Amino acid sequence: MDKTKRTPAGDALTNLVLDIFRLNGLILTAGDRLVAGLGLTSARWQILGAIVAAERPQPVAWLARDLWANRQNVQRIINELQKQGLVAFEPNPHHRRAQLVVLTDQGRRTFDAAMRLQIPWINNLSDGLSVEDIETAHRVLTALRKKFEGDVDAEEQA
Amino acid sequence: MDKTKRTPAGDALTNLVLDIFRLNGLILTAGDRLVAGLGLTSARWQILGAIVAAERPQPVAWLARDLWANRQNVQRIINELQKQGLVAFEPNPHHRRAQLVVLTDQGRRTFDAAMRLQIPWINNLSDGLSVEDIETAHRVLTALRKKFEGDVDAEEQA
DNA sequence: ATCATATTGTCATGATGATGTCAATAGCGT
DNA sequence: ACGCTATTGACATCATCATGACAATATGAT
Numbered sequence: 001m002d003k004t005k006r007t008p009a010g011d012a013l014t015n016l017v018l019d020i021f022r023l024n025g026l027i028l029t030a031g032d033r034l035v036a037g038l039g040l041t042s043a044r045w046q047i048l049g050a051i052v053a054a055e056r057p058q059p060v061a062w063l064a065r066d067l068w069a070n071r072q073n074v075q076r077i078i079n080e081l082q083k084q085g086l087v088a089f090e091p092n093p094h095h096r097r098a099q100l101v102v103l104t105d106q107g108r109r110t111f112d113a114a115m116r117l118q119i120p121w122i123n124n125l126s127d128g129l130s131v132e133d134i135e136t137a138h139r140v141l142t143a144l145r146k147k148f149e150g151d152v153d154a155e156e157q158a
Numbered sequence: 159m160d161k162t163k164r165t166p167a168g169d170a171l172t173n174l175v176l177d178i179f180r181l182n183g184l185i186l187t188a189g190d191r192l193v194a195g196l197g198l199t200s201a202r203w204q205i206l207g208a209i210v211a212a213e214r215p216q217p218v219a220w221l222a223r224d225l226w227a228n229r230q231n232v233q234r235i236i237n238e239l240q241k242q243g244l245v246a247f248e249p250n251p252h253h254r255r256a257q258l259v260v261l262t263d264q265g266r267r268t269f270d271a272a273m274r275l276q277i278p279w280i281n282n283l284s285d286g287l288s289v290e291d292i293e294t295a296h297r298v299l300t301a302l303r304k305k306f307e308g309d310v311d312a313e314e315q316a
Numbered sequence: 317a318t319c320a321t322a323t324t325g326t327c328a329t330g331a332t333g334a335t336g337t338c339a340a341t342a343g344c345g346t
Numbered sequence: 347a348c349g350c351t352a353t354t355g356a357c358a359t360c361a362t363c364a365t366g367a368c369a370a371t372a373t374g375a376t
Contacts, residue, residue, distance in 0.1 A: 059355090
């Protein structure tokens with residue numbers, strides 16, 4: 001393959017990547033604003049989401065893995081959420097140190113409130129876009145994601 | 159509109175947004191690795207790109223606006239690039255304080271080298287994806303971007 | 317020419333995230 | 347039971363980024 005020219009797909013993908021960078025920042029900022037009144041940030045919200053998404057209570061390190069984030073920062077944020085009263089730690093029968101993270105009632109209410117804010121927000125954002133196109137975009141981004149995550153997995157094996 | 163349920167498009171878009179978050183991190187990490195040997199990071203590379211993309215030399219604050227980033231951090235990175243010998247400051251005939259940022263020869267060579275690394279990388283990444291799908295994804299993301307940037311502009315006017 | 321306003325670079329500060337280290341604990345093979 | 351390895355939470359450090367304040371400078375209205 002010619003290493004000095006981008007293919008048409010490479011060209012298109014370059015533009016897409018630049019949009020991903022820009023959108024990431026814009027969405028995070030918008031998300032921060034959306035849930036600021038609840039005492040949340042995008043990062044805290046995302047971690048609450050991971051706790052909710054898990055079938056059963058998990059220790060911090062497992063949540064961090066679910067989020068592909070590093071343990072230490074997730075730990076710090078979860079400690080803050082605990083001080084804030086949104087999550088609590090439960091004893092882990094299988095591990096004395098690795099306590100299980102659970103939502104408190106207040107945490108559940110806060111997460112639900114965030115969800116109620118997100119619904120009209122995302123519905124409005126999707127206005128004018130076709131479901132087919134959004135799903136095509138999703139397929140493309142998922143395919144890209146898998147390529148990278150494949151690389152990461154390969155490295156971890158090495 | 160029902161404010162308690164996501165529309166199908168809203169649902170699809172929610173998934174897309176989560177992919178954007180994840181991909182942003184993955185691509186930044188991959189980009190850092192790609193150009194680390196040149197003494198660059200994704201952030202420095204992006205700023206060099208803005209300098210190249212500008213038709214004529216610009217002061218730091220203008221570059222920051224092009225990048226939708228804040229002045230102060232762009233300033234810091236450009237100061238580092240200057241110490242590194244990749245950019246230089248030229249007197250601005252129209253403004254004594256706001257010097258113009260230009261690439262040095264070494265900066266140009268470094269940027270060209272990064273581009274030569276990016277081309278096979280992005281070509282390879284696009285492998286297996288159709289140009290049409292990538293362009294559809296690009297259109298969707300651009301449409302989203304415009305919505306947010308419209309909001310930002312509206313705020314700045316207020 | 318004068319003055320109010322905007323722009324720009326600089327500095328300081330705090331929030332966030334990444335990374336390395338360490339001790340406590342758990343799991344597993346023997 | 348013993349010992350080796352992996353996992354986990356805690357702590358420290360550093361890089362990056364966001365934000366506010368400030369002085370110097372430029373711009374535009376009068």
